[in-house]
Amino acid sequence: MNYIESFVDFLKENEKSDNTIGSYVRDVEQFLTFYGKDIKDVTKNDVEGFKKHLNNKEMTIKTINRKLVSMKQFLDFLNEHFKLGLTVKVKPEKQHRQDYLEEMLEKQDFEKMVEAAVRNNDIRAKAVFYTLLKTGMRVSEMLQLTTSDIEKQSITIKGKGSKYRDIFVPVSLRTVWAEYIPHRVKTSEKLFTGQRGPINRHTVHHMIKKYAEIAGVSEVRAHAHNFRHLYCKMLIENGYSIDTVADLAGHSDINTTRIYTRKTRSELVAAVNDL
Template structure:
C-alpha cells in the first residue's frame, strides 16, 4: 500500500504542483484510512463503507477532506490501470459549509504594530526581525511558508515588489508598502548572513512553527488573546481590510495568489454593509426614488 501512496503523491507533486504540506496531509489521511480497511489499493465498497463509522466523531469538514483524498487516490489507481473499478462512491459525503475566516479589527492590528515598533527601540536584531515579519504578513498578505522561505534575492533594491513563489510553484509579484520597506531595510541592516531573508541556524530559514510562536508571544505583550493571532489571521486581515477600502476582487485574487476567484470570494462576507450601501447609493432605482 505504501508504494501506491508514494506513486499517487508523486503524481500530485509532478502534475498538479501540490505543496509539501498538502502532500503530508494526503499521506496522513490515506495511511489512517488504511489502518481501518487494510489494503487500500484492493479495498471494495464494503471496506470503504466502514470508514463512515470510524469517522463518525469527526467534523463534517474533516470527513470531507479525508474522503476527497481517497476519491483522488482511487481515481489515480483507475487511470493507472491498477483497478478497473472505483469503490469511492461508498465514502460518506457530508454537507459542509466553508468556515468564514477569522479576522482582526483595525485596532487589534494597530496594537500589534505599535507594540512591535516600540520594541525596536532596544536596537536588538530580533525586534527588527519581528517588525519586518509583521509588516510583511499584514502589508502584503503572504502565507507563512511564503514569508519564512523568501530568499534575500526576492527583495529588489529599486522596486517596491517582492517575487514570491506560492502554492504549486507559481510565482507572483507582491507589492510592499512603504512601512514594510522601511521595516525590511532596518532588518536587512542587522540580519545575520545567509541566503534567506529570515535566516536560521545551519543555513536554513526561520520555521513556520517559530513564526507562529513569535506572533503569539507578541500578541500577549500587546494585550491581545494569543489564540486569535496567527500568520493566516493576518493574511485574512490584509484581504479584508483591502476589500473594505474598495479593492477589486480580481486584484485581491492576484495579490493573495488564489488560483480560483471562488476562494477569494469568501472575503466578501465581511464587507456586506459596504456593498449594501453601494447598491443603495448607486443603483438607478435608488436615484429614481430620491428624484421622486
C-alpha cells in the same frame, strides 16, 4: 472482541494524529455508552436517538456533526474489517450555510502586536508582521525573500503549487525593512535571519503567538495565514475589485477571494446593535 482497540490500531496505521484518534475514541465511546447494546444490532433509530440526545445537551451542530463523522468512521471500519454487515447510514445534521468570516485577525489586533514587539525592541518581529500584512504573502513565500529584494517594487517568488507570481511591495514596507536591516543578523543572504541562519516557519509561528499573548490578542486569531486574510479584507474595504485582490493575493480561483466581501462575526454583531 475489543473493537475500539482495533479501531485505534487502524487509525494509527493510517497516520492519524493523536488528537484525532483521541477525539474519535471519545465520540465512539459516548455513542456506545448511550446505545448500551451489541453494536451488531445498531439501527437507524438508534442513531437518530443519539442525535436527539446530543441536541438535548445543547451541543452545536458543528460538534454534533463531528461526533457523527466519528461514528461513521467506526461503523465503516467494522464493516470493512469485521464484515458485520451493518446497513445503518450515519448522515450529518443539515445546517444553513452562513458565509461570515470567523476568528479573523483585525487591524487593531495587528497594531497591538506590533506595539508589543516594539516595546520589546524586537525590530525583526515588527518587520515580519508588516511583511505578512503589507504583501499578503504566505510564510513559505516570505521566507524566500533575500536582502537583494529590499529596494524592489515587485518581487517574483514561488507560490502555492510551485507557480511563480509577482509580489508588489508598498513604499511603507520598504521603510520598515530599511529600519530592520541595521539590526539584522548577517548569517545568510535571506532577509529574515537568526543566529543560526535563515528563520523557519516554526520561528514565525512562535513570534506571532508570543506577541499575541503579550498584546492580549485571541490565540485562535494569532496565525500567520490570518495576516493574509486581513490583507485581502483591507483591499476589499478600500474599494478594490475582487479581480484585483485575486491577482494581488495569487488566488487561482476567484471564489477564494469572494469570501472577503463577507462580514466578520463581530461586524454582524455591531450591525444588529445599531438597529
